[in-house]
Amino acid sequence: MSGIDFKKLSKFSRHAPRYTSYPTAVEFRDLTPEDIIDELKSDKPLSLYFHLPFCRSACYFCGCNVVYTSKADKRRRYIDYLKRELDIWAKYLDTSRMVRQLHFGGGTPTFFTPEELEEIYEIIYSHFKNFEDDAEISVEIDPRFFSQKHMDVMRKYGVNRISFGVQDFNEETQKAVNRIQPFDLTKEAVDIARAAGIDSINVDLIYGLPFQTLETFKKTLELVKELDPDRLAVFNYAHVPWLKKGMRKIDETTLPSPEEKLKIFKYVIDFFENNGYKMVGMDHFAKPDDELFKAIEKGELHRNFQGYTTKGGADLIGFGLTSISETENAYFQNYKDLKNYEKAIDEGKLPTFRGVILNEEDKIRKYVIMEMMANFSFDIKRFEEKFGIDFFKKFENEIKELQEFVDEGLVEITPEKISVNKTGTLLIRNIVLPFDEYFKKMKNQKVFSKSI
Template sequence: MVFLLPGVKFDLDLIQKYDTRAPRYTSYPPATELTETFTVDDFQCAINASNRRETPLSLYFHIPFCQSACYFCGCNTVITNNKNMAKPYLENLVQEIRHTADWIDTQRQVLQIHWGGGTPNYLEPDQVEFLWNKINRYFHVAKNAEVSIEINPRYINRDYIQLLRDVGFNRISFGIQDFDPQVQKAVNRIQPEAMLYNAMSWIKEAKFDSVNVDLIYGLPHQNLQTFRETLHKTMALEPDRIVVFNFAYVPWMKPVQKRISEVDLPGAREKLDILKMTIEELTTNDYLFIGMDHFAKKNDELAIAQRHGTLKRNFQGYTTHAETELFGFGATSISMLEDAYAQNFKELKDYYQAVAAGVIPTSKGIKLTKDDMIRRDVIMSIMSHFQLSKTAIERKYHINFDEYFYQELQELIPLELDGLVNVFSEAIHVTDTGRLLVRNIAVLFDSHTRNRQRQFSRSI
């Protein structure tokens, strides 16, 4: 059965055929390829090379603490009600910032800042101001920088929201997941409807430039009708962006998900119906389907960046500044430079120990080869723009595309016959149907993980 939607064609049987596991490609190579053979010295060499490129910067700060566990969560978090834990963490975070800034040419402009978690609003107001002031002390933040933060609406009030705006945040994101009380109870994330509407009203009152909300489909007890109601209530909030994640049920990787009974999860057909309905509802209500799981209003930066060909993916998802290099700070954070990725220690004790020793707390990473960089450009073009210029790759890397990717082009033939891609002499275009399976197209160009798909979530 085929359904036609604005910009997207649904063939449910075809989608089920290709609904396999694949990385989300927030990076290439994926973070699963980072190894401990990559050392602090390797990262420092990569920073030196980055300085010579003089590219602008994007900064990420990880606040790992949450007051309660959300059973769907796949993030690296520390669950505690002991607010005193934030103090030593901030002290170590600032020391890491100082140690790393000693290596970075901090005259390079910072165009983007993001605080994620965990729950960044776990911090007290004075701690928010403390960290913000330290960031501005060690880095040159552009006046027009995009400064965003994730919040948990269960632990927020009007004054806190206004503080964030006054400090300098101009973009904000919060998770709704689902409005249905039964679903919320099953995932341990109780958020009454009034609470969510209050949070949005305070955000609008504070005049943030952009508001993002997150939804998740595939959670326990969800069905087509209840999720349609969630979508309608979400659209009534009028966020600038809506991200609709596919729930990645991976209890073998994230033990907290064992608290969700698999029998309560919607079946594969129900999930596909929910996805179809979601795209139909959002795209007929002035939201553009940016890609994979992102929707944005036509005047939003994501939509504009995609039109201009400057959209990019990094460890935070889609981003509007393709020219930046990302430095991550805090436990588990990942830095993403042009030719190297580096991740900090995940455990607080290991992170604190490294910071106390006066070194950058790198635990693992990867140095990209030329082949990695070629494949990254191919995969990210497919993921961000649903098309690839063979000619551009050939000119940039001095290769013959069809010869270099002979095997991959052969493997694309069945996908082309099924209408997922169109392969031309100078380009590859993802079709409307293929947009829903873009991860499955991209994985064909992945030399690292294509044969080890068990560790990843399903693409639909």
């Protein structure tokens, strides 16, 4: 079966940060656009992220930065400001650099009309003209807001990956989280994408939502099997109502118990592995011929703000409200409210308001954490050659803190390598914590969730 020791998984499932592509928070601070100008001077490929933040109504489980509206004029206004933002970026960023990725996230990107999406693509392609032959052009889609016309526009502009939000097909759960999405509607959306030649389709699921039980989720999985996605992301619902007001509308008494969640997750792993998928990391599954799975076998998988990716080695530049950018030496973020975002652009400035310039220690620790997060192993000799540092001498205390995982057989440490076994991959956020110098400063703050 799965080969996972669920007793150990339960024992070590502790609160931990939700790492994406940076160690916990690296203490973001106020930055001016002038602070990041030097970070934009590079010849590395680009990964472009465009945040289209609008949704018609709230899904109560959502942890994204979203603007809820049904007004067309707000979408129109946002497009205008996005165009002006790109014009400002073009003063500082060499837009002739090769583009490795282009991703639309939300919100609900297809809440924009097909005509509006086409206008956004035209704006982007008027600035960025050089794309790698195998560039990844992807979109996150809510099947409730998707049509053949949307698909026609996407194919015209090179979209080759689509991620559909599903979460759960159980009607009682859908009502509780304010997201009614029948299976037939979702299947129609997937069929449109397949007919258009999209051969990389991802489906997002969430376990831990209201009224979910092992039996109800089994039915959802059977329906997902009919969709035949190439990849799946199965996320643990993090209930953080102190951070996300929408979650306060969820009745906590309807959430499954930790024991039930563990049963669901165990079944999920067995179900997908028995149906031709391989587990990739702590929350993804892929068919064996998918490049995501091939990358982890080669130790070449990466993580960024969109999750696991095979497209590493690029500067990530985010556009639009709340977008986060990542360069080799920095992270920086756009304003999180429309008023300040628009004000900065009206003044002809980049709408950047906070971030961090990494020091050498940050970069060393980031390297360790992200290598282990992405590939679940760490090449010690390669680290020492890269940084000119004796790994065991520098991280003597951290190695001691890993000993409890070593004693349980979850981690193996040799002079050449740190390896994490299959059970350990599901606890990787906890395993990397000793290397995160910011965690001890933040651990008393209510910002973390259980691993499982």
